[in-house]
Amino acid sequence: MNQQYLTQNPSSLTHLDQTGAACMVDVSDKAVTKRIAVASAMLITRPDVIELINSASLKKGDVLATARIAGIMAAKKTADLIPLCHPLALAKVSIDFDCNLALGSIAIRARCITNGQTGVEMEALTAASVAALTIYDMCKAVDKHMEINSIYVEQKSGGKTGDWQKESEHD
Template sequence: MSKLTHLDEQGHAHMVDVSEKAVTTREARAYAEILMLPETLEMIVSGGHKKGDVLAVARIAGIQAAKRTSDLIPLCHPLMLTKVSVELVPDVEKSAICISTLCRLSGQTGVEMEALTAASVAALTLYDMCKAVDKGMVISEVKLIEKKGGKSGHWKIEG
């Protein structure tokens, strides 16, 4: 197991120096889902929410969140993302919205936190916009699905 890179020899938190790392194409995919009442899902899918297009707002929120990750997560490097996508897919059987994100760049550090932040904030935005009609929504399954690039190479979740 590797040592934690955000701690120095004395155990103090610090930002990792990536200046000696090679610039490579790096990509990360993340996932989250938000479970809700069937009536809430129907309202979102049909466009019947009085606040407007809930899925469009959540998509924009996820993209913005990826771009602002270094402002939210201590010790994250500010990154020049070249691609951020947020896909929101209704799942009637689960009574959920499944959120898949992708972040990409050419740089010296990975984009896992950006992809995870995009998925999380998209889910939080859905919750915020629909909490007046469904306070029991549950955000779950927030996870990294895949990462590519950098020294550690390609990793994909099992299963």
């Protein structure tokens, strides 16, 4: 990291110390508040694959049930996967799916809740991503052209910055 940049912008990157070394943010002085984050991902496939998923006709079993469990497990392991994330005591993780037969898509939505000193955005993003990857893994034998995209935080609440929601492209 450019030392001149750090001198001019010392607080611009919270995961770097004054020398530019990576560091975990100290949250010990932050208030414990209820924190919620919702993240989404989109899996694009074919309508016939959606039909197979909805009818539980794939050889690997119930795709959405497996993806839901994988997403929940991933949220719980986020601090093991993302080096500077704080380990959190998650109070709730939920994963929902919206299968659109006409579009051949599955919208994945992960919601994480904790009472803590730091947010749960990374846990929600990890949950949505791993749920999408699990669907891909279980369906790749029937569609090698699937895509996973549009992974983002939809909204978050709690903490010093309060509530935030992603603006729609249509607003």
